[in-house]
Amino acid sequence: MKKVRPIIAFRADGSATMGLGHVYRSAALARMLAPVADCVFFSRAIPTGLTEMLSSSYEASYELAVPAADEVNTMVEQLRKHYPDRPYTxxxxxxxxxxxxxxxxxxxxxxxxxxDDIHACDYVADLVxxxxxxANLTDYVGExxxxxxxxxxxxxxxxxxxVAAQSAENNLSAKRDRIFICLGGADPKNDTLTILRKLADYERxxxxxxxxxxxxxxQxxxxxxxTDTTLKIELHRSLTAEQLVDLMQSSVVGITSPSTVSLEYLSxxxxxxxxxxxxxxxxxxxxxxxxxxxLDVATMDAEAFVSTSEKTPSPMDGRQAERLRKLFAALDLTWRLATADDSDLYLAWANDPDVRAQSFDSSLISPSEHAAWFRRRLVDEQSCLLIFERSRKPVGRVRFAVVGNEATIGYSVAKESRGHGLGVPMLHFAVDALRRERPKIERFIGYVKEGNIASVTTFRRLGYREEPTNDYPDALKFVLYDL
Structure with missing residues (x-):
């Protein structure tokens, strides 16, 4: 039987006065999710000039010509009409x-x-x-x-x-001899002209x-x-993402608004x-x-354009899309602290043959040994044991051992739940859960056997850095710093 693709309904607005950032980044997310869902777009008014971009991002776009109080019902009516019997997000x-x-x-x-980018309200969403x-977890109040x-x-x-973030060609040996300027989709105060006038004061x-x-x-x-300037300026409008990448990769300096375009430039x-x-x-x-x-543009001087030996360090690794697809696929995943009643479940998971094979000590764990260990961990303030569930059915566990500002991770997915992409969301949500309780933790560390391809892939997908280690034989060490 063919699997039914879910519908993801996006709701965003944009205009010359409010800017187009909400529309652009929503469309970017829709493209990321396109391999696993059909995406549709709802707006009070489809922004002029964005029709082609929206059509390449969404299955369909709908204008909401109704009072604000009727928006949600109208969206649901449209979804039921055009996509009956499909799950909606x-x-x-x-x-x-x-x-x-x-x-x-x-x-x-x-x-x-x-x-979100201003955390100005309480959230009842499944994911922010x-x-x-x-962005910081302490900024938010949610369910x-x-x-x-x-x-x-x-x-x-x-x-x-x-792709550019992963490209070997995106390096300092590339020819970079231009200046890139983009201050968003609207630039209501014409700050572009302010920047150009600043550049006109420099020589060469x-x-x-x-x-x-x-x-x-x-315009x-x-x-x-x-007409009056001696600057060599080329204007660009209605560029594709590929054309923007080409311009950015030929620039020694970029001047952007601190919006999505700045993150694009870092890539x-x-x-x-x-x-x-x-x-x-x-x-x-x-x-x-x-x-x-x-850096702030106020600190820029003519020397910034001379040397190509400096490149802003980038947090972009090009794996953002696969991370987000994994999280969307597990929006219904929940977790709770383990209790004494979970001891037998933990032991069954720990003694699973596949789990033992990937452990640094592969011998079976005796019930008495496990019971003593489990009791100690439940009361140990430096330990945290989590049970993950889906539809109230346990699907895996994550445990932490905390020493100072570091937390070492151990995890496993229940045998019947493997192959469903739960490793990435389980580890990500578990780290966030611990960070909420212990915000002083600065590093999360995972040790993985070299041959454990599934866990190696999970840590890499989450952006953990691989570091050398002699802590265990045949081990890879993964560390997450970017908190």
Whole structure:
């Protein structure tokens, strides 16, 4: 029987005044999920100039010409009409989708995901995505079941940028002799012109590529400046993601707003300078500056264009799409602390032949030995044992041993639940659960036998770095620093 593909319904708005960031990043996520779901788009008004981009990202787009109070019912009616008997997940991207709006969707027994960057309300969503480097679990108030995908490991990037992040050609030996400027889809205050005037004060400025968004409304002023300036400027509009990557990869310096375009530039470009154009960009701005990933454009001088020996370090590894697909596939996954009643279950999982084969000590564990170990771990403050469940059925476990600011991970998936991609979401959600309780933990460490391909792949997919170790024979050590 052919597997029924789920429907993921996206709700976002954009305009010349509010910008197009919500629309762009929602579309990027839709493309990431396209291999596993059919995505549709709902908006109060389809932004002018984005029809082609939306059609390449979604199965269909619908305008909501109804009062705001009737939006949710209208979306559900459309979904039932066009996609009957299909499971629905909603994705909201916008500051007006506050707690009450979210509750109206959860009341339908639907799964819900929110894309956020300002954490201005309480969340009842199943998953919150915030790709800002400054995103922190302590910023959020959610339900006990609410899960989070925070930081650049979950950046909402289009596929060409993910490819560029993995490309061996994306290095300093590439010819980089231009300046890249892009201040978003709207640039309502015409900060592009402000930046160009700053560049005009320098001598020997490289050629400049200026990318204008579809909602840019200051063409007349810009053309007047171009008539008088000696800068070599090429204007670009309606570029594909592939064309943007090409421009970024030829640039020694990028000047962008601290929005999604800045994360795109970190995947493909050279040294990054930021110019904040909206209040909602404060989080990405602070995170990139604090982590040394970018500089404020106010600190830029002519020397920035001379040397190609510097490249902004990048947190992008190109695996964002596969991470997010794994999390979406496990939105119904829940976890709880283990209790004394779980002792036999833990022992059965631990003595599973496949688990023993991948353990550094492969001998069977005796019931008495396990019972003593389990009792100690339940009361040990440096230990944490989690049970993961799906539809109230146990599917796996994750355990932590904490020493100082480090936590060592052990995990296994129940035999009957293997092959369903649960390793990545289990480990990610478990780490977040422990971080909430113990925010001072700075590093998570996993030891894996070299031949344990499934676990090696899981840690790599989650962005853990491989480090040399002599702690165990034939072991690989994986460490997660980016918290």
């Amino acid at each position: 909603f994705v909201l991207d916008g500051y007006h989708f506050k707690t009450a709006y979210q509750r109206s969707i959860k009341a339908l027994k639907c799964l819900l995901v929110c894309i 995505i915030n790709h800002s480097p400054a 006990t079941y609410t899960k989070y995908a925070l930081g650049p490991r979950f950046a909402l990037l289009r596929n060409p940028f993910l 400025v490289p050629a400049v590529d200026v990318v204008l968004g579809p909602a840019y409304a200051h 007349k002023e810009l053309q007047s400046f171009l 493909a470009g050279g040294k990054l300078f930021l110019h904040q154009t909206a209040d909602n960009q404060a989080g990405i701005y602070a995170g990139l500056i604090e982590k040394g990933l970018a």
